[in-house]
Amino acid sequence: MNDWPDGWTDDDRSGNRYGQGSANERPESARSMPHVQRRPAPPQQRPAPPRQRPVPQQPAGYDDGQPQYDSGYNTGQVYGGGNGGRDAGHGGGPGGGGGDRGYVQGRPGAAPDWARRIKIGALVLVVAVLGVSVGTYFWADSKLNRDVDLSKVIERPKGGDGTNYLIVGSDSREGMTAEDKKRLHTGSAEGKRTDSMMILHDGGNGPTLVSLPRDSNVEIPSFVGSESGKKYAATGRTTKLNAAYATDGPELLVRTVEFNTGLHIDHYVEIGFGGFAKIVDSIGGVELDIPKAFKDKYSGADFQAGKQTLNGQEALAFVRTRHAFTSDLDRTKNQQKFLAALASQTATFSTIINPFKLYPTLGSGLDTLIVDKDMSLWSLGKMFFALKDVTGGDGTSLNMPISGSVGGNLVWDKAKVKQLVDQLNNDEKVTVTGN
Numbered sequence: 001m002n003d004w005p006d007g008w009t010d011d012d013r014s015g016n017r018y019g020q021g022s023a024n025e026r027p028e029s030a031r032s033m034p035h036v037q038r039r040p041a042p043p044q045q046r047p048a049p050p051r052q053r054p055v056p057q058q059p060a061g062y063d064d065g066q067p068q069y070d071s072g073y074n075t076g077q078v079y080g081g082g083n084g085g086r087d088a089g090h091g092g093g094p095g096g097g098g099g100d101r102g103y104v105q106g107r108p109g110a111a112p113d114w115a116r117r118i119k120i121g122a123l124v125l126v127v128a129v130l131g132v133s134v135g136t137y138f139w140a141d142s143k144l145n146r147d148v149d150l151s152k153v154i155e156r157p158k159g160g161d162g163t164n165y166l167i168v169g170s171d172s173r174e175g176m177t178a179e180d181k182k183r184l185h186t187g188s189a190e191g192k193r194t195d196s197m198m199i200l201h202d203g204g205n206g207p208t209l210v211s212l213p214r215d216s217n218v219e220i221p222s223f224v225g226s227e228s229g230k231k232y233a234a235t236g237r238t239t240k241l242n243a244a245y246a247t248d249g250p251e252l253l254v255r256t257v258e259f260n261t262g263l264h265i266d267h268y269v270e271i272g273f274g275g276f277a278k279i280v281d282s283i284g285g286v287e288l289d290i291p292k293a294f295k296d297k298y299s300g301a302d303f304q305a306g307k308q309t310l311n312g313q314e315a316l317a318f319v320r321t322r323h324a325f326t327s328d329l330d331r332t333k334n335q336q337k338f339l340a341a342l343a344s345q346t347a348t349f350s351t352i353i354n355p356f357k358l359y360p361t362l363g364s365g366l367d368t369l370i371v372d373k374d375m376s377l378w379s380l381g382k383m384f385f386a387l388k389d390v391t392g393g394d395g396t397s398l399n400m401p402i403s404g405s406v407g408g409n410l411v412w413d414k415a416k417v418k419q420l421v422d423q424l425n426n427d428e429k430v431t432v433t434g435n
Contacts, residue, residue: 160425162203275368
């Protein structure tokens with residue numbers, strides 16, 4: 001059987017032909033292969049124009065009834081199209097050479113999305129500020145000394161509108177070194193007594209600050225011992241107001257104030273000598289206008305008239321001085337004036353947003369404050385802002401109305417005190433004036 005193409009014979013294989021691997025020096029000529037058909041070259045294609053998104057009025061994905069694929073890009077860059085139409089069906093598939101390997105290329109020269117970056121930056125800033133604020137709140141709240149339990153106070157008057165704070169400055173020397181006592185002219189007496197007492201009412205008609213002279217003549221009512229739990233009956237004995245604190249501490253002081261005024265006390269705040277001076281120093285001093293020069297060797301006060309900035313030692317001497325005045329009422333007025341100025345210069349936006357001022361102020365002040373168990377940091381902040389409003393013209397400050405004295409003690413004007421308490425309980429504008 002002959003396996004060679006038609007027209008070929010065995011002789012053709014054995015003859016002296018070229019291309020048979022012989023050593024003949026003549027080149028092999030072109031060979032005719034009629035059985036081989038050359039495939040026609042495919043027509044050259046131009047790159048397809050970029051696909052357009054469907055017109056909004058037409059159903060999505062269809063054009064004149066014909067399904068049409070939309071890659072989602074209108075830049076001419078599509079998957080596998082890195083080298084144009086040449087890759088269609090040839091190099092764009094897996095293993096094909098060239099192309100962009102299926103990755104989408106961004107539009108060259110595109111401007112950054114600043115709106116998106118600003119939104120992300122603002123969100124990060126808000127989260128950071130919120131985190132710091134929450135952390136600061138819980139840190140500061142944990143520093144409060146909630147040692148006063150007002151639930152131990154018995155036979156309390158009914159509460160009225162607004163919030164009443166009893167603010168007490170004690171002569172406590174706790175935590176003070178011998179050098180501190182000498183510098184601040186505090187002496188070295190043991191225990192602690194109330195050096196100043198004020199009622200701050202915060203209501204809808206502006207805050208009212210009422211000073212209670214320490215020499216006020218009051219009756220000590222029946223009470224339950226804060227430590228012993230034993231009940232002590234009333235004896236009708238009258239004495240100075242600060243004797244109540246000396247007898248059984250803050251709880252008996254609150255009980256005595258409520259019994260003699262009929263005003264319900266919602267919160268108790270106390271600060272000692274050392275803490276008071278630290279707060280003043282932490283804010284860089286307190287500016288005060290002293291109308292008249294005075295001097296007191298007992299407190300260390302030595303002031304000239306006019307505006308001046310008081311440091312911690314000077315501020316403490318200013319509020320403690322009583323020997324330079326004819327009456328304890330003059331001292332209570334100075335205490336009101338300074339406390340309001342302190343709050344005005346502490347409870348400011350610049351202090352709150354400045355951590356270099358806020359943290360030292362909170363750290364020095366909160367460690368030395370003694371408050372009731374129900375006092376929150378929020379309530380304490382409201383108290384300071386109410387004190388600030390007293391000097392801002394939105395509030396009222398006065399001494400407890402006095403009608404005279406007995407045995408060196410100041411006697412309250414009962415009619416005016418009742419009118420004042422009624423106005424505070426009803427959250428009315430205070431019209432009563434003090435001494």
